Amino acid sequence: MPTPTSDAIEPLKVACASCNLRELCLPVGLNASELSKLDDLVTKRRSVSRGDHLFRNGERFESLYAVRTGFFKTCVNSEDGRDQVTGFQMAGELLGLDGISSDHHHCDAVALEDSSVCVIQYAQLEELSREFTVLQHSFHKIMSREIVRDHGVMLLLGNMRAEERLAAFLLNLTQRLQARGFSASSLVLRMTREEIGSYLGLKLETVSRTFSKFQEDGLMEVKQRQLRILDQAGLQALVNNSRC
Amino acid sequence: MPTPTSDAIEPLKVACASCNLRELCLPVGLNASELSKLDDLVTKRRSVSRGDHLFRNGERFESLYAVRTGFFKTCVNSEDGRDQVTGFQMAGELLGLDGISSDHHHCDAVALEDSSVCVIQYAQLEELSREFTVLQHSFHKIMSREIVRDHGVMLLLGNMRAEERLAAFLLNLTQRLQARGFSASSLVLRMTREEIGSYLGLKLETVSRTFSKFQEDGLMEVKQRQLRILDQAGLQALVNNSRC
DNA sequence: CGACCACTTGACGCTCATCAACTAGAGTGG
DNA sequence: CCACTCTAGTTGATGAGCGTCAAGTGGTCG
Numbered sequence: 001m002p003t004p005t006s007d008a009i010e011p012l013k014v015a016c017a018s019c020n021l022r023e024l025c026l027p028v029g030l031n032a033s034e035l036s037k038l039d040d041l042v043t044k045r046r047s048v049s050r051g052d053h054l055f056r057n058g059e060r061f062e063s064l065y066a067v068r069t070g071f072f073k074t075c076v077n078s079e080d081g082r083d084q085v086t087g088f089q090m091a092g093e094l095l096g097l098d099g100i101s102s103d104h105h106h107c108d109a110v111a112l113e114d115s116s117v118c119v120i121q122y123a124q125l126e127e128l129s130r131e132f133t134v135l136q137h138s139f140h141k142i143m144s145r146e147i148v149r150d151h152g153v154m155l156l157l158g159n160m161r162a163e164e165r166l167a168a169f170l171l172n173l174t175q176r177l178q179a180r181g182f183s184a185s186s187l188v189l190r191m192t193r194e195e196i197g198s199y200l201g202l203k204l205e206t207v208s209r210t211f212s213k214f215q216e217d218g219l220m221e222v223k224q225r226q227l228r229i230l231d232q233a234g235l236q237a238l239v240n241n242s243r244c
Numbered sequence: 245m246p247t248p249t250s251d252a253i254e255p256l257k258v259a260c261a262s263c264n265l266r267e268l269c270l271p272v273g274l275n276a277s278e279l280s281k282l283d284d285l286v287t288k289r290r291s292v293s294r295g296d297h298l299f300r301n302g303e304r305f306e307s308l309y310a311v312r313t314g315f316f317k318t319c320v321n322s323e324d325g326r327d328q329v330t331g332f333q334m335a336g337e338l339l340g341l342d343g344i345s346s347d348h349h350h351c352d353a354v355a356l357e358d359s360s361v362c363v364i365q366y367a368q369l370e371e372l373s374r375e376f377t378v379l380q381h382s383f384h385k386i387m388s389r390e391i392v393r394d395h396g397v398m399l400l401l402g403n404m405r406a407e408e409r410l411a412a413f414l415l416n417l418t419q420r421l422q423a424r425g426f427s428a429s430s431l432v433l434r435m436t437r438e439e440i441g442s443y444l445g446l447k448l449e450t451v452s453r454t455f456s457k458f459q460e461d462g463l464m465e466v467k468q469r470q471l472r473i474l475d476q477a478g479l480q481a482l483v484n485n486s487r488c
Numbered sequence: 489c490g491a492c493c494a495c496t497t498g499a500c501g502c503t504c505a506t507c508a509a510c511t512a513g514a515g516t517g518g
Numbered sequence: 519c520c521a522c523t524c525t526a527g528t529t530g531a532t533g534a535g536c537g538t539c540a541a542g543t544g545g546t547c548g
Contacts, residue, residue, distance in 0.1 A: 076395045080484045084399040098395065100388035107395060126381065130374045137370065143387045144344035150394035151320045151342065151351065155328040157401035158445035162536070193495065201402035203537055208496055224495070224545075240324045406504070437527065447505055452528055468513080468527070 015039055016118075024092030024179065025066050026120070026142065029134050038135065041128055042066075044119040054095060054109040054117060061099025063119045067091050070115020071190040074098075075198070076107045085199040087149075088112075088173075088191060091180055096122075097146055112190040157201045160239075165200040166210045167238040170220075174229060184232070189225040259283055260362075268336030268423065269310050270364070270386065273378050282379065285372055286310075288363040298339060298353040298361060305343025307363050311335050314359020315434040318342075319442070320351045329443040331393075332356075332417075332435060335424055340366075341390055356434040401445045404483075409444040410454045411482040414464075418473060428476070433469040 016027045017035040027035055045068065048054050054065060057077065072089040086107060089095055098106040100122065129136035156165055178184040189196075193204040193211075200207070211222045219235055221228040229235065260271045261279040271279055289312065292298050298309060298316065316333040330351060333339055342350040344366065373380035400409050422428040433440075437448040437455075444451070455466045463479055465472040473479065 076399050078399055078403070078484075082399065082403045084395075084402045086395045086398055097388055098392050100384050101392050102385075102389075106392045126377070126384070130377070130380065133370070133374070136374065140344050140370070140387070141346075143384070143391070144341055145346075147387070147390050147394065148342050148345050148350045150391065150398065151328075151330045154330055154394065154397055154401060155320050155322055155326065157398060158328045158442065159322070159326045192493095198402065204495080205497085205538080206536060208494095209536095212496075240322075436525095448527080449506080449529085450504060452526095453504095456528075 016042060019068075021066075021068070021092040026094065026135075026138065028138050030132070030138075031134075034132050034134060037128060037132070041124045042118045042120055045116055046119055047114070047116045048072075048111040050111055050113050050115075052111055054111060054115075055099075055105045056108050057105055059105045061096065061103050061105050061122070063096065063121055064099075064125065065095040065109070065117040065119060067093050067095065068116045068118055070117075071112045072109050072115060073112055073191060073195055073199075074107045074109050083198060085195055086153075088199065090176060094142055094146075097143055112195075153199075162200075162202055162206050162210050163213070164239055165202065166196075166207065166214070167219075167235040169196065169200055170227070170229065171232070171235055171239065174232075185229040187227050187229075189227060260286060263312075265310075265312070265336040270338065270379075270382065272382050274376070274382075275378075278376050278378060281372060281376070285368045286362045286364055289360055290363055291358070291360045292355040294355055294357050294359075296355055298355060298359075299343075299349045300352050301349055303349045305340065305347050305349050305366070307340065307365050308343075308369065309339040309353070309361040309363060311337050311339065312360045312362055314361075315356045316353050316359060317356055317435060317439055317443075318351045318353050327442060329439055330397075332443070334420060338386055338390075341387055356439075397443075406444075406446055406450050406454050407457070408483055409446065410440075410451065410458070411463075411479040413440065413444055414471070414473065415476070415479055415483065418476075429473040431471050431473075433471060 016022055016025070016038050017032065019025070019027075022028070022035075027038055030038060046054075046065070048070070054072065055061075067089050069091060072095060073085050074087050074089065074095065075083055075085045077083045089109075095109050095117070096105065125135075125139065129139055156168055160168065174184050174187060177187055193207045196202075197204045197207045202210075211220075214220050214235075215222045217234070219229075219231045219238075221230060260266055260269070260274075260282050261276065263269070263271075266272070266279070271282055274282060290298075290309070292314070299305075301321065311333050313335060316339060317329050318331050318333065318339065319327055319329045321327045333353075339353050339361070340349065369379075369383065373383050400412055404412065418428050418431060421431055437451045440446075441448045441451045446454075455464075458464050458479075459466045461478070463473075463475045463482075465474060
């Protein structure tokens with residue numbers, strides 16, 4: 001149950017121009033004057049406590065959200081109660097793109113730790129991107145990148161075996177963390193085995209077993225959610241060599 | 245092997261305004277004057293023979309393609325030679341959205357029957373969509389719809405069993421055919437069992453077996469690629485009731 | 489300290505992949 | 519027109535991989 005207090009809207013001015021995520025987020029490539037225009041659009045910040053929803057499937061779509069701090073998962077659910085995690089989002093990544101299609105969200109977005117997001121009014125974003133070619137183009141690129149990413153997940157779900165899936169997942173995660181200035185080898189998972197399993201099309205027991213196997217094989221150290229990659233090349237080899 | 249002659253560029257004028265796909269394709273919601281502007285943009289048509297590529301992974305991205313007639317598949321391939329069909333496209337559907345992310349295509353698009361497409365210069369589309377709000381919005385909706393569709397496939401690949409996957413696939417296919425004025429019950433597959441399997445994360449033998457089982461169960465008639473749906477509700481029930 | 493939840497590990501069985509043999513239909517050439 | 523070939527599809531036998539069920543461990547929080 002989400003507590004209403006956790007979704008407090010902060011009226012604080014958030015300056016994209018001074019945000020350290022501006023090279024990862026929507027503002028990529030904008031010049032100073034364009035950035036200041038973008039700031040007029042991103043006027044609200046919102047805090048979401050761990051476990052709470054940023055938005056839910058079926059809710060009216062009005063805004064995109066850029067993760068400022070924290071960590072999210074998105075998941076779709078079928079009528080008969082099946083649940084599929086479609087992605088994990090960290091700082092600088094955009095949430096809510098699915099909502100554009102029908103003015104309603106098609107998935108749930110849940111904070112996996114206490115998080116804060118920048119609220120981007122979608123109507124205003126469309127307006128501003130008619131004015132600034134660069135913004136328009138980079139928004140399109142972000143949507144397209146999401147499509148490419150999803151196709152990669154389809155490849156993973158359709159073709160790979162459990163070990164390959166988990167290895168690919170870990171490499172993707174560490175790569176994104178590294179792009180944000182974190183260590184490429186040491187990380188703390190924000191999600192449960194079950195959530196990883198849901199994303200990868202596996203059961204939590206299989207995820208757990210595969211972690212144990214990676215540890216036995218000297219590829220990594222696993223202490224609950226504390227991970228240390230010992231052999232990145234080894235993980236990469238697992239992903240690439242389907243038959244070995 | 246693609247024959248060079250099959251990719252002939254036809255300089256024919258293609259009028260979106262008079263195209264019978266305008267309610268399914270990019271022009272949705274545009275008025276007469278906007279439609280005529282769009283026509284200035286969509287100046288080329290291209291024919292692609294069965295088996296030939298419309299574009300390939302790695303090629304420079306310059307245009308989107310709207311399927312005018314025919315049928316396509318798109319597939320991604322990993323470094324180690326794995327192949328995953330990411331979608332099947334029919335009349336009115338857009339191809340190439342993945343290319344926007346990096347100015348290069350990230351998948352192959354192959355015609356499954358002799359086909360023709362409208363060539364949409366992407367740079368011009370961006371330009372025009374800065375001018376026409378409606379076009380901008382409907383383009384965004386198309387991209388978002390692609391994301392939503394991909395999430396649906398992820399749910400299918402991550403959670404469903406073979407019968408459920410095939411049933412969901414068939415229902416999706418007939419629904420799209422019906423939207424184009426074809427029968428909801430009788431159809432001819434344009435793709436092989438292997439291509440269906442690749443899309444659904446199954447092997448061709450499993451697809452074949454599952455078709456046979458559906459036939460035994462009286463859900464449909466299967467004669468090679470000629471299908472007839474006998475019990476649509478039965479297929480729907482398969483998709484919805486994961487435990488029966 | 490006790491309760492709870494995430495996680496681990498083992499035993500077993502189902503689903504689907506794999507391998508293989510066979511059939512049907514389409515295209516080819518004598 | 520018939521044999522020949524090629525590809526797509528069907529069907530059977532077998533087993534690997536992962537799901538399921540169950541018991542147990544460890545860390546966390548009230």
